Structures are given as C-alpha cells and as structure tokens.
Amino acid sequence: MTVVDVNFHIIESxxxxxxxxxxxxxxxxxxxxxxxxxFNCLMKVTGNITVNILNYNSVDRTVFYDIAVYILMMFEHQERTKHTFNVRLYFLENSLDVPFRT
Incomplete structure (x- = not known):
C-alpha cells in the first residue's frame, strides 16, 4: 500500500x-x-493508496471552503473504488507525531 501525506500547513491558497x-x-x-x-485525474489514480490530509484546520477559512469540494471528490472516489483509494482527514497541530506512520 502506498501512503501519501499532504500537510496543509504549507497550503496558503x-x-x-x-x-x-x-x-x-x-x-x-x-x-x-x-x-x-x-476529477478526471483522480479517476485515473489506481492501486492501493491512502492519502493522509494533515492539519486540515490550519488552512485559512476562505481557502478552506474553496478546497472542500476537492476533498469531497476524494471521499467520493474512495467509495467508487471500494476503498482501494482511501482518504484520512486529520485536524492535528503536530503532524510529526502521527501514530500510523511506520
């Protein structure tokens, strides 16, 4: 399984x-x-992959709502792929202490 961490601390727009x-x-x-x-690119993402969205609450509120539609599309893709594509959404302040990393 491939695990991808996307840290929202670095996203400002x-x-x-x-x-x-x-x-x-x-x-x-x-x-x-x-x-x-x-949507088109996401539909082409195949394989057993998990996307960890870290520090989602650290994004500016105006950006937060604009990005929400893309996050929703990822959750919908999760359902379509019967969970071979997974999304985990975390509201963490310190992403370095995430317990699922090995």
Missing amino acids: VPDFHEVISSALGFPDCYGQDEESF
Whole structure:
C-alpha cells in the first residue's frame, strides 16, 4: 500500500493545494487545476493508496471552503473504488507525531 501525506500547513491558497495534491498523486503536467481536471485525474489514480490530509484546520477559512469540494471528490472516489483509494482527514497541530506512520 502506498501512503501519501499532504500537510496543509504549507497550503496558503487554492493554487498551492493544486500544486501539492497533483505532485502527491502523480497527476500529469497538463493538469488544469480546476474541478473537472481534478476529477478526471483522480479517476485515473489506481492501486492501493491512502492519502493522509494533515492539519486540515490550519488552512485559512476562505481557502478552506474553496478546497472542500476537492476533498469531497476524494471521499467520493474512495467509495467508487471500494476503498482501494482511501482518504484520512486529520485536524492535528503536530503532524510529526502521527501514530500510523511506520
């Protein structure tokens, strides 16, 4: 299983989110950084993968709501793939002490 940590402490804007998530999930260079592109690229993510979204509550509220639709799409993808793609959402202040890391 592949585990990908996405730390929201470094995300200050929607473009930051797109840059971080596209790199973490291996989206192609032509990724358009919009909802349709995100959905299309996400549907191509295969294999047993878990995305840990860390420090979600550290994002500025205006960005928080703009990013929420993308997080929801990831949870919907989790259901479509019968949990071979997993999303875990954490509201942590210290992501270095996450107990599931091995």
